[in-house]
Amino acid sequence: MCKFEIDILGVYEAPNTHPVISKKGSDAWWYMSVEDLLPEKYRDKASDYQKGYDTMDVWFDSGSSWAAVLEKRDGLNYPADLYLEGTDQHRGWFQSSLLTSIGTRGKAPYASVITHGFVLDEKGLKMSKSLGNVVDPNIVIEGGKNPKESPAYGADVLRLWVSSVDYSGDVLIGPQVLRQMSDIYRKLRGTLRYLVANLHDWKPDNAVPYCDLPKIDQHALFQLENVVISIRECYENYQFYKIFQIIQRFAIVDLSNFYFDVAKDRLYVGGTASFTRRSCQTVLAAHLLSIVRIIAPILPHLAEDVWQHLPFEHAIEDGSLAKFVFEAGWPDPDERWLALPVEDIDLWEKVLELRTEVNKVLETARGGKLIGSSLDAKVYLHTTDADLASRLHGICVASNDADALHRIFITSQVEILALLENELIDSIAYKGEHLIQGKSRVWIGVSRAEGSKCERCWNYSTKVGSFPEHPTLCCRCYNVVNIQSAPDMAAVC
Structure with a gap:
């Protein structure tokens, strides 16, 4: 044998x-x-x-x-x-x-x-001491003798790079790649800092029930839940570069460009305990707890740093408090968030696309010196799509200020036109027609906002000057300053 x-x-x-x-x-x-x-x-x-x-x-x-x-x-x-x-x-x-x-x-x-595959330098060459192109992980983490040439990026940046590459083939690394990873890391950290900072006075008891949340907040949770599901599937299939792409697009780009941008008004201008602010904080808390846990396998140091600075305590299933991020486990699925009606999903997709087109017209008006800030503007919309027109009108007269269309566009007013009259068309210098989702044609016009500028929120309103005690405030700011509950119909101001 x-x-x-x-x-x-x-x-x-x-x-x-x-x-x-x-x-x-x-x-x-x-x-x-x-x-x-x-x-x-x-x-x-x-x-x-x-x-x-x-x-x-x-x-x-x-x-x-x-x-x-x-x-x-x-x-x-x-x-x-x-x-x-x-x-x-x-x-x-x-x-x-x-x-x-x-x-x-x-x-x-x-x-x-x-x-x-194998790790190559930025030019795609095999690393060797003779070429001097070897990337030492210890130097990446701790830094080299010359901090300018070899800064200390820390382990998380190196781990982020590993997650970003498609390892099924050879991968590239070098100074430029690491600088890009460091920039992305800082932007992600900035997103998390924004979430932590705006939850400084929030507690789980302040959470607004899901059924009472404004539509914009329900849609934000719908998007978050889909992101969590997609990332979990990617982890299970070892597709880490897809996780990197999803996190970069969602946590760094999408949130900042839309939800955070729109949320600033109700976070900073509304009363500290107002409904719209509390509903926004409810959504921000859900995002913070989810994002920090889904990035933890890739960025454990950043995730733990955020967890130790949570402005509120988070209990796990058995009722005990999660002292560390990895004790918190994976975010629990919430079927209610996924149950957003199809018609609402379709509407918000159209609204987001419409917002992009409105911003283009606003930028043109800004270039022509008609407006400075977008709050200086009033937006006119007209569409022959009866269903879209009806639903846009419904947002304009939303029962809560958070869903108001002018808040979403970050303008002072929005008007939905039933008819497009020649006299109005001629009076508006900045306008254009745009296709939404390739089928609904929407006419967009921009003019100066009506009324006077509120010195507190910078929105224009015809109500400014109506309050002798505070003649420079709009009705929303007047109610906040006088420690009264901001009216749900603040959109009419």
């Missing part, structure tokens, strides 16, 4: 009763007799076996690690969930592990295998 066959008998078949290799190491082969190498039940037939001295596959030791590691150590399971190595291991570790496990256990030692 060859050396491999004796190893199988002595090491794999009875590892607990005859652990030769685990006790004496692989050198035992050279000085122990055949009889001593064999399991006890085979020793009476030692004369039928002989030791072989041919060189074995050099990957045999690592290829048998599943037996020494997975089966021998508490807390580990055989087969492994995943074997991870470079593409050079297709005929190395992966192959030898598969052969030894199939030969002795009848199944593969792993449930899944992931292979990755």
Whole structure:
């Protein structure tokens, strides 16, 4: 019998009763007799076996690690969930592990295998000391002798880079790539700081029930829940670069460009305990708790830093407080957030696209010196799509200020025109027609806002000057200053 066959008998078949290799190491082969190498039940037939001295596959030791590691150590399971190595291991570790496990256990030692490419410099060249293009992870994390040339990025930036690349092929790294990763990291940190800062006076008891939230807030939670689901699927499929892309687009771009931008008015201008501010904080708290937990596997230091500075305590399922981010677990799914009616989803997609087109006309008006801030403007909308016109009109007269269309456009007024009269068209210098979702044609016009500018919120209103005690305030700001509840119909001011 060859050396491999004796190893199988002595090491794999009875590892607990005859652990030769685990006790004496692989050198035992050279000085122990055949009889001593064999399991006890085979020793009476030692004369039928002989030791072989041919060189074995050099990957045999690592290829048998599943037996020494997975089966021998508490807390580990055989087969492994995943074997991870470079593409050079297709005929190395992966192959030898598969052969030894199939030969002795009848199944593969792993449930899944992931292979990755090699790390190259920014020009796509192999790293070598002679070229001086080697990127040392320790220097990336801790910095080099020259802080300007080799700044200390920290482990999270390096981990963020790892998550950003498609490891199925060769990947590039270098100073420029790391600077880009550092910029993205800082922007993400800025998003989290915004969330933490605007929740400084919020507690879970302040949360507004989902059914009472404004439509804009329900839509924001709908988007958040879909992001959490998508990212979980990517983690389960080891598609980390997709997680990076989703987080970058959602947490850095989409939130900042729309929801955060619109939310500033009710966060900073409304009363501290007003309904619209509390509803906004309810949504911000949900985003903070979700984002910090979904980024934790990739950016543990940032996630833990945020968790330790939460302005409120978060309880987990058993009622205890999560002292650390990894104790909090994955965000619990909320079916209500996903149950947003299809017609509402469609409307908000149109509103977001319409907002982009309105911003283009506002920018043109700004360039023509008609307005400075977008709050200087009044927007006119007209569409022959009766359903869209009706729903836009419904937003204009929303029962709460948060859903008001002029708040979404960050203008002082919005008017939906039933008819497009030539006299009005001629009087508006900045206008244009735009297709929304490729089918609904919407005419957009911009003029100066009506009324006077409120010195507190900078919105224009015909109500400014109506309050003798505060003649420079609009009705919303007047109510806030006088410590009264801001009226839900503030949109009419």
